[in-house]
Amino acid sequence: MEQKPSIPKGTRDFNPEQVAKRNYIFSTIKTCFETFGFQPIETPSFENSETLMGKYGEEGDRLIFKILNSGDFLSKVNNQLYADKNSNKITSSISEKALRYDLTVPFARYVVQHQNEIEFPFKRYQMQPVWRADRPQKGRFREFYQCDADVVGSESLWQEVEFVQLYDTVFDALGLKGTTIKINNRKILSGIAEVIGASDKLIDFTVALDKLDKIGEEKVKEEMLGKGIPQNGIDKLQPLFSLTGGFDSQIESLKQILSTSKEGKKGIEELQFINNAIQSLGLKTSTLQLDVTLARGLNYYTGAIFEVSAPEGVKMGSIGGGGRYADLTGIFGLKNVSGVGISFGLDRIYLVLEELGLFPETITKSTEVLFINFGDKEALFSLKAIKSLREAGVNSELYPDRITNGKHMKKQMNYANKRNIPFVVLVGEEEMNNSLYTLKDMKSGEQKKVSLDVLISSVK
C-alpha cells in the first residue's frame, strides 16, 4: 500500500543549497568561537529525564520531548497512578529519557561528570540540535540548532565583556549589521522586586515587566496587580516605566530606584563594569543596549542576561541569548562553579540572512567540470583526466550513464546546465585519438580543443 510520506510537525528537510547556507553559518560561528579560545564538545541527543526535568520551569518541563521506555513499559506503573490517569506522575514511570531541550544544562552535567579531567576555567562551544515540543510558528521549530559558547569556573566579569565582543564578531562576520545586544542583570530584577515588596513574586513580576513594550504600561500594571503585587509597590516602579535614554542615564535612574537594595546595587555595578569596558573597546556593528525589561531564562541565570534582536525591520524573535549562572552545576553536586555563556539560534539567523539577502553567492558551488559520457572506452579515458583534475583540486565528475545510439547528449548537457556546472568536457573517438579534450564554457558557449595540461589550467 502506497502512502504519502511526511515528516513530523515543526521539522524540516534541507536541500543541498540550504545545507550549504547552513554550513556557511556554522563554519563562521565556529571560526569565531575558536578565535576566542573555545573548544568543541558534543553530548548525546537525549539525556536521563532527571537531568533535564525541573531545570526550565514548569513551562519548560511541558515542552521537553519525553522518550517512552522500551519493552513493557506499563508493567512498572503503579496501579493507583494508572487508575488516576495522572499524566504528570505516570510520565516519570514510563519515560526515563528525554531529548535535550538546550545545550546549557547538558553542558553543566558534562562539567560535573568530567570535573577531574577538565582544566578550569573551561571554555567550550557546542553546535547541536535541540528539541522542544512547542507549537511551530515564525522562526520557531520543534527541532532546531543552537550554537553555544560557555565558560565555567570563573566569576570574572571580563567573560561577560568577551561575550559581548563575541556576539559582535559573529554578526559582523556574517555581514549582519545593526543587531542589538540587549543586556540586563538578574540582580537588578531581584533588587526591584525587593524594593517593591514582591521578592517572593520575582517571576510573576519579571514576566509582566517583560511585556512592557508589547502591551504597554497600563496592562503591565494590571497584570502585576492581578498577580498580587501591592499597589504601593507598583507605584514605586513609576520611574522604571519612564526609563529612557542611553546606558548611563538609565543607570542613574536605576541607582535611585535601587538605593535601598544591596543586591540591586551590585547588579548596577556589574552592568557599569561591562558597559565601560565595551565603550572603551568598541563594537564593530552591534549596539549594546541596557534593557531593564529583559527577563529571559530566569530559571538559572543569576547575573548578566543577554538577548540579541535582529536588525530593525526584520520581524523575528531573538536570534541569541545567554547569561551568567552562578550555580548551575550545583544541582548536579558540584558547588561554587560559576558559568556564563551565550547561544546563537542558527535557524533564526538563517531566516534573517535570507530575508536580508546576505548569503554570499559563492557558497553553493559544487561541481566545476562535467565530462560527457560517450561510452565505456571514452568514460575510462575521461576518468583518467578526471583523476588529474581532482588531484589538482578541481571538483570534477563523469556523467554516469553513457550516450546510446548517439542520443542523450542533450540530457547530459542539460544536467550540467541545471546544476550550474561551469565547464563541460567532451571526449569522443576523435579527441581520444589525438589526446585532446573539447572544453566548453557553459556561460559563454565557446569551446576549444585542448591538451590535458591546458584543460587543468583553464578551469583552475
Added chain:
RNA sequence: GUGGUUGUAGCUCAGCUGGUUAGAGCGUCGGUUUGUGGUACCGAAAGUCGCCGGUUCGAACCCGGUCUUCCACCCCA
C-alpha cells in the same frame, strides 16, 4: 496548552450558489535537432481533490473528527 488559518498534478495556484471525463502556468518526459545546454515550436505523461466518517440521487465544494501549514497568545532560539 488557547485562539485563528491552510491543504486540489513535482511546484505555484484556478475551480462560480454541491451537478457529466477536475483545469492553467511552471517543471518533467518525448520530438523538431542520432556530437552540444540555456531560446522557440509541437506533443505526452502526471491528481486516492490531506486523511477518516457523515448529509445527499449526487461532494473538491456542506457537516463532524483527525493530521498538516502558517499566524497570534503562552513561552522561547
